[in-house]
Structures are given as C-alpha cells and as structure tokens.
Amino acid sequence: MERNLEVVGTATPPPRADATRNRARLLDTARRLVAERGAEALSMDCLAEAAGLGKGTIFRRFGSRAGLFEALVDDTERAFQEACMSGPAPLGPGADPVTRLVAYGRRRLDLVVEQGALLAASNHGPSALGLHPASRAAGMHVRVLLRAAGVRADLELLTIQLLAALDPALVLNLLRLPGMTLERLGAGWEDLARRVTAAG
Amino acid sequence: MERNLEVVGTATPPPRADATRNRARLLDTARRLVAERGAEALSMDCLAEAAGLGKGTIFRRFGSRAGLFEALVDDTERAFQEACMSGPAPLGPGADPVTRLVAYGRRRLDLVVEQGALLAASNHGPSALGLHPASRAAGMHVRVLLRAAGVRADLELLTIQLLAALDPALVLNLLRLPGMTLERLGAGWEDLARRVTAAG
DNA sequence: AAGGAAAACGGACTACAGTCCGTTCTGAAC
DNA sequence: GTTCAGAACGGACTGTAGTCCGTTTTCCTT
Structure with a gap:
C-alpha cells in the first residue's frame, strides 16, 4: 500500500x-x-x-519572525493578487496597462495604510526581492503590465525599481513625515508610473 | 576670561x-x-x-550600531558630496542636469560596490529618509537636478522614489542575483533617470 | 492494541543591540 | 597643587531573534 x-x-x-x-x-x-x-x-x-x-x-x-508575519498577511496578499489577476478593472484585466499599473500602486498604498506594520514585518532580508511568493507575484504582475504598455527596457530591473517605491517600510516612514498623505503618495505613484511608461 | x-x-x-x-x-x-x-x-x-x-x-x-558605521563612511560620503557639488563634470557642475543625474546614480552604484556593506549598515531605521546628513544631502542634490532639468512634479517625493532604487541594501541584494551586474544596474538607472526627466 | 520510527515540541541557551548607573577621569578655577 | 563639578567610562543588565537537543506525541504498521 x-x-x-x-x-x-x-x-x-x-x-x-x-x-x-x-x-x-x-x-x-x-x-x-x-x-x-x-x-x-x-x-x-x-x-x-x-x-x-x-x-x-x-x-x-x-x-522566522518575518515568516510568521508573512503567514498573517497571506490571506490579504492572496486576495490582492486575485483582484489583480481576475478582479474588476481598473485593477484587474479590462483597463489599459498604464491605468492598471496606476491602480495597482494606489491599491497597494491603501493596503500599506491598512496593515502596513504587518507588511513591513513580513519583509525578509534587507529589502524586497523576488524571494517570498507575494513579492514574486507582484514582480510578475508589474512586469507583464509594463510589457503590455509597450515599454522597451530592462523590465526585470525597472519592475524592481518601481516596486521599491511601494516598499511598506518606506511608505510607512514617508507617511510619518509632516505634510505627507496617502493622496500625495498615490499621486506621486501615478506620476512616476506615467513617466516611466510614456517613452515606450 | x-x-x-x-x-x-x-x-x-x-x-x-x-x-x-x-x-x-x-x-x-x-x-x-x-x-x-x-x-x-x-x-x-x-x-x-x-x-x-x-x-x-x-x-x-x-x-547606535548604524551611527558607528555612519562615522566610518563619513569621509567617503563627504568626498562624494563634494564631487557632486564642485567636482568635475559630469558629476559636478558643467554638464546638463540629466547627464549629471545619470552620473550621480552610476557613481553611487560604484560606491555601493566598493563599500556596500558599510553603507547598508549605516542606514538607520527601516528605509532611507532625510534623517542622517548624507541622505539629506543626496536628496537635496537630486531634487535640484530634477528642477534644473525642468521636471514638473512633486519633486520631493520623486526624489525619494528615485533614491529608493539606489538604496545600498537593495543594490547589494540585486547584485547577488544571478545575471545581475554593476553595468546592468548602471544602465537601468540611466534608463530610469531619462524616462523620469523626459516628460518635463 | 501494541510497538516504534519519525515528526513535533519545549525551553534552556547563544549572540546581539542597546540601557543604566555607580565609578573614574579631566580640566578649569583658585 | 588642590579641589570638584561634570563629562566620560565600564560592564552588568534587559529584551530580543534564533538555535539545539533531549523529551513527547502522533500515527502507521502489524
């Protein structure tokens, strides 16, 4: 048997x-x-x-401690990933890639506000790399959007550079700065995303 | 007396x-x-x-431990800052702003390769903010270059987003990835800088 | 239902950053 | 040279992540 x-x-x-x-x-x-x-x-x-x-x-x-927090945010991360892959536009398919990229960052910023401490604590190692599944999925998603937007560049690297701006620890610290708001961060992300995807 | x-x-x-x-x-x-x-x-x-x-x-x-490392890299950081402010072009004044911005990132990446572990260990807190003098100077410098390049945006935020891509801990980890080289990171930075400054 | 191998458990142990407070040293005033 | 206030020092102490290994539990086999 x-x-x-x-x-x-x-x-x-x-x-x-x-x-x-x-x-x-x-x-x-x-x-x-x-x-x-x-x-x-x-x-x-x-x-x-x-x-x-x-x-x-x-x-x-x-x-590790980070592994525990990773498990704690697992539900949220899965739901977010699901929303990106097959939820309604503009986050999910249907909208044009740049719009989706903008929506991705904005929603991600919302998530950081909602449970930033958990997300920051779930970061292994020094900075985000494609190691734990959640950040791997994020990288894949953004890369696909950039390609679909017709961006011709080192997409793997560009993706990492963009995602660095959404790093929970960074965002959490920024929000502690006087004069920094979620709206401002969202607008900043949108601007960055549009600039990066503008050239092609 | x-x-x-x-x-x-x-x-x-x-x-x-x-x-x-x-x-x-x-x-x-x-x-x-x-x-x-x-x-x-x-x-x-x-x-x-x-x-x-x-x-x-x-x-x-x-x-703190970070404070010790900050003191250890102080000479290097001062020299770097000096080179940016009054050294020869393209890092120093003389070249056009975008060229200087590109040179800034490339030279910064060189520095991270040379003494990345020290720089990473000298980072206080979760992620780089304008707290210790070196990163404050970096922010000022990049912001001035962006403004001189005619970029119209939330420059304070855009500066932070750009500098996040040069974070020593991030760069050090990227270089550990298979297929990642200093040249590739430099090219990636150049591409990012040109895209961001292209729109105006 | 009994046996036993492998998995899981517990908590003492290590290594580390950072704190605290009694003790020692410096240098300025006389 | 003596004095002494305050700066600087030392190292025991705290709180924390992560390790190690002897003990306990599970569950498959018979």
Whole structure:
C-alpha cells in the first residue's frame, strides 16, 4: 500500500494533527496580540507564552519572525493578487496597462495604510526581492503590465525599481513625515508610473 | 576670561581628551575588524573588547550600531558630496542636469560596490529618509537636478522614489542575483533617470 | 492494541543591540 | 597643587531573534 494515493512522485507527507492545531493556535493568538498591542510589540517569547506553546514551535512552523508575519498577511496578499489577476478593472484585466499599473500602486498604498506594520514585518532580508511568493507575484504582475504598455527596457530591473517605491517600510516612514498623505503618495505613484511608461 | 574665544553664542564645550582619543581608537579598531572579517560580522561587544574599551563608550560616542558605521563612511560620503557639488563634470557642475543625474546614480552604484556593506549598515531605521546628513544631502542634490532639468512634479517625493532604487541594501541584494551586474544596474538607472526627466 | 520510527515540541541557551548607573577621569578655577 | 563639578567610562543588565537537543506525541504498521 502506498502512503500517498494521490501523488506518487514527490509526495509531501500530510502534516500531523498537533502541527496543524498549533499552527492555527499561533496565528490566532498572534492576530489577537497584534490587535491589542500592535505588530512591532509582538515578540516571539511573548507569543509563545500567550499561546501556551514553546518558542521552538514558532520557529519550526514559520522559520522566522518575518515568516510568521508573512503567514498573517497571506490571506490579504492572496486576495490582492486575485483582484489583480481576475478582479474588476481598473485593477484587474479590462483597463489599459498604464491605468492598471496606476491602480495597482494606489491599491497597494491603501493596503500599506491598512496593515502596513504587518507588511513591513513580513519583509525578509534587507529589502524586497523576488524571494517570498507575494513579492514574486507582484514582480510578475508589474512586469507583464509594463510589457503590455509597450515599454522597451530592462523590465526585470525597472519592475524592481518601481516596486521599491511601494516598499511598506518606506511608505510607512514617508507617511510619518509632516505634510505627507496617502493622496500625495498615490499621486506621486501615478506620476512616476506615467513617466516611466510614456517613452515606450 | 571666556571659555571659548571663537564662538560666544551657542558654544559647544570642546570634547575632552579621552573622548577624542577613544573615538579615534574605536574607529581605527572598527576599520581593522571590518577589513578582517566584514561589516556584518562586527558586533559591538566584539569591537569593545578589541578596542579595550567598554561597550557603553561605543554607544555614548555613536548612539547606535548604524551611527558607528555612519562615522566610518563619513569621509567617503563627504568626498562624494563634494564631487557632486564642485567636482568635475559630469558629476559636478558643467554638464546638463540629466547627464549629471545619470552620473550621480552610476557613481553611487560604484560606491555601493566598493563599500556596500558599510553603507547598508549605516542606514538607520527601516528605509532611507532625510534623517542622517548624507541622505539629506543626496536628496537635496537630486531634487535640484530634477528642477534644473525642468521636471514638473512633486519633486520631493520623486526624489525619494528615485533614491529608493539606489538604496545600498537593495543594490547589494540585486547584485547577488544571478545575471545581475554593476553595468546592468548602471544602465537601468540611466534608463530610469531619462524616462523620469523626459516628460518635463 | 501494541510497538516504534519519525515528526513535533519545549525551553534552556547563544549572540546581539542597546540601557543604566555607580565609578573614574579631566580640566578649569583658585 | 588642590579641589570638584561634570563629562566620560565600564560592564552588568534587559529584551530580543534564533538555535539545539533531549523529551513527547502522533500515527502507521502489524
């Protein structure tokens, strides 16, 4: 008898019951603590104690602090990605590429305002690269839009340069500056996007 | 008798001899350790021991780890800033603004390759803002060039967006990507700068 | 239902940035 | 030269992310 009837080749064994239960418990507790005291104040020791679990369990499950936050924003990121790929225009297909690119940045800025601390904390490493799936998806999306807009350039690089302007940590800090508003950032993004796509 | 003959008004008392000596000793030791083992491997405990000083002294002098690295790159940053303001073209005055902007980014990328780890470690906070003097000077310079190039936009914001593409941590990570070279980054910057300044 | 291998767990442990406060040193005034 | 106020120092202390390995739990096999 095979241990896995569905996939014979690269079979990943199903997670154990306690692993699943504890994962859910950690995420629930984390969400509660974040709601109560903010994302920055959430330490791993604190979470472990509040969830009644060991610290090692957190790191086994999520790999790092950033990995935990990545899991926390996973739903939102999936929904956002879905909206980009198959939702209504102007974010989804239907509008022209530049309009979609503008809408992408504006919606992204909204997201940062809504849950910026979570997003910033979910950034692994020094700066955004195409490592975690969410940022990989973002890069793909923007690159496709740029190509569709007829931009002829090093699209991979241009994409990274554009997305750097939407980096949650950067945006969060900008919003703390006097005289900086979400509207202004949105207008700035639109201007940048139009300039970059203007030449062709 | 006045304690300070030169500046009467807001007189900052001169630093004590031991403070000056220890500051120099810390910087020397730090430079040596960085040369031997790299910037990432330099811990403050380690530096304190190697310099034969207490850890408190480091923090009293430099405020933070980033502050220490800021002091370490201070010479280079000053020279760079000087070259931008009054050096030979195309970096300094003489060339047209767009050419200067292109040269600025290219030279900045060179600097990141030369001492990227130091620059990355000297970044306070989450992402670059106009807080420490070096980045304030960079912002001023780019903003002036954009204005001189006739760009009509939210220049403060556009400057930040452009400089985000030169962030040391980002650039350092990009260079680790397969197929990414300094030349490619330079070309990418040039393309971005020309696109942004094209519209007016 | 019993056995056992592998996965998951727990919490002590390490390494690190940054703080605190009692102690030491400097330099200016007399 | 003595004094002394305040600057500078030292290193123990705190809080944090992440690691390690002996112990416990799961669940497949028989």
